[in-house]
Amino acid sequence: MNIKTRVESIVSKTLKDKIKLSKQKKILVALSGGKDSAVMAYLLKKNGFQIEGFHIDLKLGGYSDRCKSSVVELCENLGIGLHIYDMKKEMGSGMCYLRQNVQNREGYKGVKNCAVCGVIKKWIINRESRKFKIDFVATGHNLDDECQTFLLNIFKGSPELSANSGAITRNVSDKKFIPRIKPLFYVPEDMVREYAKKMKLPFVPEKCPCALDSYRIQIREFLNTLDNKKKENIIKNFERIYPKIAGMKSGVGIQYCEKCGEPSRGKVCKMCEMVGY
Numbered sequence: 209m210n211i212k213t214r215v216e217s218i219v220s221k222t223l224k225d226k227i228k229l230s231k232q233k234k235i236l237v238a239l240s241g242g243k244d245s246a247v248m249a250y251l252l253k254k255n256g257f258q259i260e261g262f263h264i265d266l267k268l269g270g271y272s273d274r275c276k277s278s279v280v281e282l283c284e285n286l287g288i289g290l291h292i293y294d295m296k297k298e299m300g301s302g303m304c305y306l307r308q309n310v311q312n313r314e315g316y317k318g319v320k321n322c323a324v325c326g327v328i329k330k331w332i333i334n335r336e337s338r339k340f341k342i343d344f345v346a347t348g349h350n351l352d353d354e355c356q357t358f359l360l361n362i363f364k365g366s367p368e369l370s371a372n373s374g375a376i377t378r379n380v381s382d383k384k385f386i387p388r389i390k391p392l393f394y395v396p397e398d399m400v401r402e403y404a405k406k407m408k409l410p411f412v413p414e415k416c417p418c419a420l421d422s423y424r425i426q427i428r429e430f431l432n433t434l435d436n437k438k439k440e441n442i443i444k445n446f447e448r449i450y451p452k453i454a455g456m457k458s459g460v461g462i463q464y465c466e467k468c469g470e471p472s473r474g475k476v477c478k479m480c481e482m483v484g485y
Contacts, residue, residue, distance in 0.1 A: 215403040219251045219391050226375040227389050233343040235259045235389070238333055239282065239290075241275025243404040243411040244348030246282050248391050250409055252346060253286050260340065261290040264332055266325075267302025274412050281410040293336055303328070304418065310482050320422040324482060331479035335470055337386045349390045352397040355442045356427045363427070368456035370446065378454070382462045385471045394443070396436040 209217070223229065237249045239261045252259050263279045266272050276292065283290040296302050307324045310316050316324075337345050354373065361369040372378045375393040379385055392400060404411055419425065431439060446453075464470065465477035472478070 211399060211402045212406060215247070215395055215399055216251065216254070218395050220255060222375050222391055222394055223252075223255055226393070227391070228376075229257070229344065229389070231256050231258070233258070234341065235344045235346050236262050236291075236337050236340055236342040236386075237346045238348070239263045239279045240348070241278040241412045242348070243401050243409070243413070244350055244353075244392060244397075246278070246348075246409040246411040247400050247404050247407075248346060248348040249282060249286060249288070250407065251391060253288065259286075259288055259346070260342070261288055262293070262333065262337065262340075262345075263290065264293045264329055265295055267294075267296045268304060268417060271412070271414070271417050272302075278410045278412050285410070291336070291340065293332060295332075306483065307418070309484075313482075313484060316482060319482075321418045321420065322422045322424060325418065327478045327482055331468075331470060331477070334384075334386055335468075338384070342386065344389050345386050346389050346391060348392055350392040350395050350397045350400050351436070351439055351443060352428070352431055354390075354393060354446075355431055355439050356424055358442065358446045359427050359431075360424055363423075367453050371450075371454050371457045373446070374450075379462070382471055384464065384469075385462060394440070396439060398436070 229235075235252060235257055237245065237252060237259050239245045239249060241263070249259060249261065261279060261283045263276060265276055279292075280290065295306075299306065303325055306328065307321055310324045311319055333345060357373065358370050361367050375390050377388040379387070381387075462471045463474065465472040465480055466475050467480040468477060470477050470479070
């Protein structure tokens, strides 16, 4: 089976058997400018779903400019709408300045770049996506990403943090939380890369210049020593023990942050806690 047939078969099966979405549902695709989100958007469109693009311009110099250009080209090729969130305009500064402010605050001096960026981007995506009257947000997380997250939570001694993971999020339903789907959940990263190149999809091949040192990068390097079958087995084992992991979740449901009103696990959400709102 060639790479095109293989990837399309895996994604079609995931959409049909795991995610189970009606073609009438509206999906906002989170586009970074990289290969994963480009392939994810292309295949959702190919499978007949109603999609629109959403891109966060992080204002990381030339890298962000290349990412935005790639996203614009992809959306034009797919014939879909695109919403661009200008971080400097909306939040007063680019990601680097915001991140440095967080890392200079007491209690956050050792926090890695990717951890800060991840929290801020999730907050932006969830809040902004509600403005577009969509049903789901789609992200380009692939099999390698999901293996990294599962192992990361295991190594940190917090397996319950994986309780909401899956091809479709398992969060408690809430009017302020837009459910997430991951069409590439079972597709290995090397296959995503090969497919993107074969289909000549526009994407930025380089990694984020700020992703210099994180626990996730160490786990990624370990996973790169494994073949795809072993990665598939990691996810199969995650799904096998999922009922036990789900049982570890806190009994506290979704709350609303006292400062920004966004969904939160506590009285103040991680975003407001980190940024100091």
